[in-house]
Amino acid sequence: MTSPPGNLFQQQEANRRRTTWLVIGFVLFFAWLGFGGDFIFWLATSDAPPAQYHHVFPWFGLILTVIAIGIARYAYRTGPEKVLWATGAREVIDPQNDAERQLTNVVDEMAIAAGVPRPRVWIVPDDDPNAFATGHDPKDSHVAVTRGLLAICNRDELQGVIGHELGHVKNLDVRLMTTLAALVGALLLIRDGMGRTMRGGLRLGRQAGTRPGGAAQAGERGEGGGRDQGVRDVADFLNRGGGRLQLLSAPQGLGSGTELADRLIDAARDP
Amino acid sequence: MGWVLLILIAVVVLWMVGAYNGLIALKNQTVNAFKQIDVQLKRRHDLIPNLVNAVKGAMDFEKSTLEAVIQARNQAVKVNASGPEAIKQISQAENALSGALSRLMVVVEQYPQLKATGNIGQLQEELTSTENKVSFARQLYNDTATEYNTKQQQFPTTLVAGLAKAQPADLWEIEDQGERAVPKVDLSSR
DSSP states (O other): OOOOSSOHHHHHHHHHHHHHHHHHHHHHHHHHHHHHHHHHHHHHHHTSOTTSOOOOSOHHHHHHHHHHHHHHHHHHHHHHHHHHHHHTOEEOSSOOSHHHHHHHHHHHHHHHHHTSOOOEEEEEOOSSOOEEEEEEETTEEEEEEEHHHHHHOOHHHHHHHHHHHHHHHHTTHHHHHHHHHHHHHHHHHHHHHHHHHHHHHHHHHHHHHHSTTOHHHHHHHSTTTTSSHHHHHHHHHHHHHHHHHHHHHGGGTSOOHHHHHHHHHHHHHOO | OHHHHHHHHHHHHHHHHHHHHHHHHHHHHHHHHHHHHHHHHHHHHHHHHHHHHHHHGGGGGGHHHHHHHHHHHHHHHHOOOOSTTHHHHHHHHHHHHHHHHHHHHHHHHTOHHHHHSHHHHHHHHHHHHHHHHHHHHHHHHHHHHHHHHHHHHSTTTHHHHTTTTOOOOOOOOOOOHHHHSOOOOOOSOO
16 A cells, blocks of 8 residues: 655545545445345346235345444444454553563653654564554554564664554554454455355255254264354254255255255355 | 625634634644653653662762762752743753763673663663653654744744744754764774
8 A cells, every 4th residue: 555645634634534435335335235135136026926025125235234334333443452352462561571661661752752642552472573553543552563573673673663653553544454454354254154154054954954853963074064062053053944945946946955055065165 | 895805804814713723732732742851851850860879889989970960960850940041951951961871871881790780771771761752752842843933934824923922932952062073983893
């Protein structure tokens, strides 16, 4: 990402604007998915006989939009703590040794130099030298460095690194990047969760379909499918739904639920 | 015709309010930045007795260096000036203290057994940090004061500068001519 030209205030403005557009884009994407689904469903049911269901009210779109707004709001508010949590960082409140004392001192100094409130200081238990900043604005900001960075940097080098991170805090890069990270993280979680339940659930559905009542055993044998109770519960739930899937799909010539499941599993394995 | 005049007056008044408030904000920021230097100087004054106590035993034969530090420190604490002379007086006393401290640190470097005792290292770190904090606080003050001075001298803000009672703020300068000298650089490997 290239920095916009201009002074501090222009950069802050640009980062505020980009954050807003990021959130709007995220919500619009979900709205597009939902209302698009509504549209397709509406097309599919518009020719149906009058007695059958006609999809008129755009439920999917409305629900997905509300969910997206909720996710964006949650991601924006809890982004910094999620980012810190993901790296396993621990906060340095009361420095315990010389390196930590030096780190907190250097952060104090650079905060004075930048004229911003002192950010909270974190250490990431990682031997690669690295550092990052997160937060919403200078009043609520965090600077984290890795153990490896503390080990290889002398005082002046550390000062340079911290100064750089405080620059990110001051021109609001942190707001944009933290929101971006939190939203991408949320999307990945959704994708991952859906992928897992699809794969795990359908595999179990297939095996249980050939051996009725064998869902629990199948879960234990399936590769990764039976790793924990949560996945097994979801699989069980979907498995029961699988029976209905079979009933629904058989008359339309789609084959039995087992065959459908096979095809879906192949699709899920090789997207 | 009448309302054109009215709009013009309204625009001018609005601009004056904005410019006036901007100047007042900058003035207060300058005062605040100056107080930040005070905070850091106070820290330094509080730290020095600890440092002197820690090295006193091992440095009986360097008494003059220690005494210079103590004297400079007491001198700096005593300065309680206000008004336009404040910056000059404070910076003179503090620069003297900086000089005495750096001489003490040079001496401490010459006594490896002194450095080996744990809390000298810690005190040295604290002292380095405090010196940095003082100089960064000065830098912030100079930046803020320069912004304030530039604003009140530039046209058209200068037209309301009198109204806001804006006075050019003094910058923090090096008083000691010795500190202006280019430091000798020694690149030989230790």
